[in-house]
Amino acid sequence: MAKLYFYYSAMNAGKTTTLLQSAHNYRERGMRVAILTPRLDDRAGTGVVASRIGLRSDAVAFDRADDLERWVRGDIAAHGKLDCVLVDEAQFLTRAQVWQLSEVVDALRIPVLCYGLRTDFRGELFEGSQYLLAWADEMSEIKTICHTGKKATMTVRVNEQGLAVQDGPQVEIGGNERYVSVSRAEFKRIARGESRIESLQQALPLG
Numbered sequence: 001m002a003k004l005y006f007y008y009s010a011m012n013a014g015k016t017t018t019l020l021q022s023a024h025n026y027r028e029r030g031m032r033v034a035i036l037t038p039r040l041d042d043r044a045g046t047g048v049v050a051s052r053i054g055l056r057s058d059a060v061a062f063d064r065a066d067d068l069e070r071w072v073r074g075d076i077a078a079h080g081k082l083d084c085v086l087v088d089e090a091q092f093l094t095r096a097q098v099w100q101l102s103e104v105v106d107a108l109r110i111p112v113l114c115y116g117l118r119t120d121f122r123g124e125l126f127e128g129s130q131y132l133l134a135w136a137d138e139m140s141e142i143k144t145i146c147h148t149g150k151k152a153t154m155t156v157r158v159n160e161q162g163l164a165v166q167d168g169p170q171v172e173i174g175g176n177e178r179y180v181s182v183s184r185a186e187f188k189r190i191a192r193g194e195s196r197i198e199s200l201q202q203a204l205p206l207g
Contacts, residue, residue: 002108002111003111003136003137004101004102004111004112004132005112005137006116006140007140007141007142008116008118008133009117009118009144010118011155011179011180014051014052015088015116016050016055016088017051018115019035019049019086019115020056020057023084026083031083031084032080032081032082034060034075034084035059035086036059036061036086037061037087038061038089040063069101069103072104073108083110083111084113085101085104086114087113087114087116091120091127091128093114093131099131114128116128116132121156121157121179146186152181154184154187155181156187
């Protein structure tokens with residue numbers, strides 16, 4: 001039975017790697033998949049999904065105004081049966097697009113696997129994550145570790161000097177150079193200005 005899945009985590013937990021492995025598993029069995037990615041996240045190039053460990057795949061780039069159910073129906077009309085839809089950076093979906101993906105599941109009976117962040121650098125839900133948490137059939141956390149050794153559940157945005165940024169737009173595309181995954185306790189310490197800046201710099205990967 002088709003379901004809407006939401007796999008969420010903090011930054012750098014391997015969400016895209018897991019997505020690409022899932023796509024590979026389907027393709028290895030002769031099944032056809034569609035990988036969707038927000039056009040605004042062009043770090044690897046428009047219409048490309050790439051993981052930190054070097055895995056990559058072509059994808060379909062979408063904008064906030066796009067109707068994803070309509071796209072899926074058009075893809076099926078043009079190319080035939082579709083066995084799975086995978087969505088990278090699903091936190092950037094709109095409420096309407098999450099609903100459209102639920103229609104892909106319910107009306108077309110195609111499983112949809114969404115991978116994304118749960119919260120932003122302020123600890124607030126992204127729009128896409130909010131409605132995936134509300135409407136997904138199944139949810140699963142992909143775990144990663146804070147530099148303190150605890151499980152990381154929050155994401156901190158840092159500037160060029162490694163200092164935590166408390167203000168700014170919710171969406172600012174970046175990778176390891178801009179975001180650090182931390183535990184909730186460390187997130188609170190940073191918000192209170194109690195965390196030593198050295199610990200944040202140590203948390204950033206070299207190179």
